[in-house]
Amino acid sequence: FYKQGLAWNELGKIGKVIESLKMAVQVDPRHSRAWYNLGLAQNGKGMREDALSSLIRGESANPFDPQIPYARATILMGEGRLEDAKRAAQRALEIQPDYDAARELLKNVGGF
Template structure:
């Protein structure tokens, strides 16, 4: 078994970034920007363009702006991503799904920078837009994680609970709920939460290790060892796949 210690919460954010954003572009047509004259990693270009022209909300393609932000995320330009998602939220219809998605993504970008206070604010804005939409469970789950990182453990559990109430089929929400319950010593409830996440398809080494720890705390040592062995096997498989991909080259 692994030592509890000051372990990091291996958190699965579940915000659903698509891996399909392979091309980086700055060409929302409504902005009338010549991409050949724009440095795509200039962190101020979008803000400058929008501020300079005082663009009307109807003249901005928010979807294209969101894709720019996601492209920044793909190349780990998180500061630029926060600015771009803020612009998307500004020009989206208030309380729309687009606005909510922009706020959620902005929070994720801040979390990547470990700016958890800003992430908390962004997730709260997302929930202010709509507390029951398709993005609300993700916002609640991510807010719970940011609050935990910020030291607000009790409130983190409240939002983890709310996430599973909104979408009981969201495995990342169950995983986080299990983690926060375990942190409070409620290991039996934590195991049940982990099992829900596993039943919903979230099977990886991280969640199995957390379940093994909770089982160990409950004194169920034999089952804990079995779960830990499965976690070790999955981690070894993942490491072997990484080695094989590296050896295969591009």
């Protein structure tokens, strides 16, 4: 289901992406990349709270992937939740101190 979700993404079928990735995480709830991509797809459909929930699940499945808290930070920043965005960007930098995009986002929310 995960690869199917990625294929739908290539075709721009976000609804199908979400459907496939939801099935992927039902089959394997520890599949952090499926949670990550599900969160991105949900965000792309304007489903911000669902996206944040999916990203949190992805981060709990793999707490060492800096892209997941960074994705949360970008959504939170867009929602105007700057303190939460700051914490998420800081988490990405704890995992990968040279993550330039996270450092830049942190500057934008007043974290540096």
